[in-house]
Amino acid sequence: MSETYDLIVIGGGSAGLVAAGGAGILGARVALIEKRALGGDCLYTxxxxxxxxxxxxxxxSDVKRASEFGFEISDFKFQNGSFASISNRVQSVIKTIEARDAPEVxxxxxxxxxxxxxxxxxxxxxEIMLKDxxxxxxxxxxxxxxxxxxxxLVPPIEGLKEAGFITNEEVxxxxxxPERLVVLGGGAIGAELGQAxxxxxxxxxxxxxAERILSKEDEEISALMTEIFRTEGVEILAETKAVKVRxxxxxxxxxxxxxxxxxxEILCDEILVAVGRKPNTHGLDLEKAGVKFDDKQIFTNERLQTSAKHIYAAGDVTAHFQFTHTADYEAQIVLQNCFLFYPFTRKIDFRVVPWATFTEPEVARVGLTEREARxxxxxxxxxxAAFDENDRAHAEGETAGFAKIILHKKKIVGASIVGLRAGELIHEFVLAMRHNLSLADLNKAIHVYPTLSKITQAVGTKQTLENLKSPFTQxxxxGYLKFWR
Structure with missing residues (x-):
């Protein structure tokens, strides 16, 4: 006889854990089904x-720059087993965080x-085939x-499977x-791991x-990161197609x-494939549930309902935004819509979704790029505003980059930052866009000196100075000074 639940969540990654945990706390009868281990791609790969x-x-990289900070370190190199030690540290961090997602929790x-x-x-x-x-x-x-x-996603390149390759799941x-590594794909994953x-x-x-790496970002940012990568020794081959491996x-x-x-022809010891993602739908028999999908996504409406209205989808499998933070957001929407009725249900709102690429310097964005806005x-x-104008950036020895804000009729419609801690700095603009705050509003907040966040104030100050220099204001x-004097 079948057990019956209020909600069954299939998948124990970021979205699944939020949805299942929230439903459980609310007192719903909920089951969470996972093939491998709780935590998903974000935690393990x-x-x-x-x-x-x-x-x-x-x-x-910092050790190699030691002389810039007053130290002399000679003959720095990896010893035998150094990379294995780095890999062990990676696994150790995973184990530490893994405890938070344990089944008992x-x-x-x-x-x-x-x-x-x-x-x-x-x-x-x-129907579930039990793992044990x-x-x-x-x-x-x-x-x-x-x-x-x-x-x-593994591209259909002749000989690739036979020659062998790795993805983020094996790297x-x-x-x-590997002494010589070829990275296929210049998006976030390829850029981060390539530089590392x-x-x-x-x-x-x-x-x-594509014509440039980080092609979803502002063109100036792509150009700067290309220059930095090449300076560090990474060979970048844009507008280039991999056709065969042997x-x-x-x-x-x-x-x-x-x-x-x-x-x-390029000789290498390993090939890292980072050209995109595909939804995990194989074997679910979604046709029997009446759920429409293709090789890119499960289709949902604005309330994250699939074509079978009592079945919802959240996270990477929807292909809306394949980020952990958007998976969490979508899971919250699903949780509310599963148990409440109109008008208390919610629609997804992706107008203000930030993301970051953790290269050095970091790249972060919310809203439109300059080209998209035009x-x-x-x-x-x-x-x-350039990081070269930020005093803390000089103290840190990290002055590359800038913040670029896009305005339409004084409204912030996009913000892109490339620079030290860009992933942290973007949130002030996320908040501004979410609540329709202007640069002038942000500039009213007192920012601690010396911090990198002063770059937000610098952008606002530039706008204020432009306004003060306008012919009308001048x-x-x-005239006012004549009266005042």
């Missing part, structure tokens, strides 16, 4: 391990945690939330540093099909690339 690896890479919230492989039998019932025993268990529910996440388990491995001692070649007689991987009519509004205004104040 994404955000956590990548930022931990990046921290080690930054340390290596969610069981105390009232969640039934079941490990196994689920599939829909009909729109109201799933292989037994089949059937569960029914009034509502479902599909939060199965995404997996690396953090490496025990030996170059700093750790690999010779990195980054291959990107193994040499020596066991090396030989990648054939194509740019226009020219071809070239295409949408026509007449806009941009205001920039003329008006000149």
């Amino acid at each position: 994404g955000c956590v391990p990548s930022k931990t690896l990046i921290r080690s890479a930054k340390f290596a 969610f069981e105390k919230m009232g969640v039934r945690v079941i490990f196994g492989t689920p599939r829909f039998v009909n729109p109201n019932e799933i 025993s292989g037994e089949i268990k059937n569960l029914k529910a009034k509502r479902f939330c599909i939060a199965t996440g995404s997996s690396p 953090f388990e490496l025990k030996d540093l 491995f170059q700093r750790l001692g690999a010779k990195v070649t980054l291959v990107e099909m 193994k040499s007689e020596k066991g090396e991987k030989v990648l054939t690339i194509e740019k226009g009519e020219k071809t070239r 295409e949408k509004f026509g007449k806009i205004k941009t205001i920039k 003329k008006w104040f000149a």
Whole structure:
């Protein structure tokens, strides 16, 4: 006989944990189904391990810059086993954070945690092959939330599978540093890991099909990061297509690339594929549930309902924004909509979604880029403040970058930052856009000196100075001074 729940959540990643945990705390009868371990991609193969690896890479970079800070360190290099030690530290950080997502934590919230492989039998019932025993268990529910996440997309390159490659799912388990690494994809994952491995001692070649790396970001930011990467030794091949891979007689991987009519072969020890993500829908038998999907996403409406209205989807599997913070946000929407009725349900609102790429310097953005804003509004205004004008940036020895704010009729419609701690600094503009605050409003807040956040005030000050220098203001104040004197 099938067990019946108020809500069954399929997938124990970021979205699934938020949805299941929230429902359990509210007192709902909820089951959480996960194939492997709670925590998902972010914990095991994404955000956590990548930022931990990046921290080690930054340390290596800082040591090489020791003389800039008054130290002399000679002959700095990796010893035998150094990269294995870095990988061990990555796994150690994962283990520390893993405890927060332990099954017992969610069981105390009232969640039934079941490990196994689920599939829909009909729109109201799933069948689970239990992970430990292989037994089949059937569960029914009034509502479902599909939060199965995404997996690396592997491009159909001739010989790639035969020659071998790694993705973000294997890279953090490496025990030996590849001497020559080719990264396919110049987006966030490719850029972060490419720079990190170059700093750790690999010779990195980054291959990107688009005209520039970080193509979703402001063009000035892409140009600056390209310059920085090349200065650090990363070879960047934009507008370049990987067409074939083979193994040499020596066991090396030989990648054939194509740019226009020219071809070239690159010898490497490893190929890291970072060209995008695909939804984890295989094996769910969504057709039996009446859920529409394709190879890119599960389709949802503004309330995150699928084509079967009692079945919701959240996180990477929807392909809206594949970030942990948006997965959390979507899960909150699902939680509210599962248990409440109109007018207390909510629609998703992606107008103000920030993100960051944790290269060095960091890149962060919310809203529109300059090009997007011009295409949408026509007449806009941009205001920039450079980190070179920030006193704390000079003290830190990190003056590369700038903040660029996009205004349409005095309203902030976009903000892009490239610089030290950009991922932290972007939130002031997120708040401003969310609550329709102007630069003048932000400038009224007293910012601690000397901090990097003074760059926010610097942007506002630039706008204020422009306004004070306008012919109208100058003329008006000149007249006022005559009266005042």
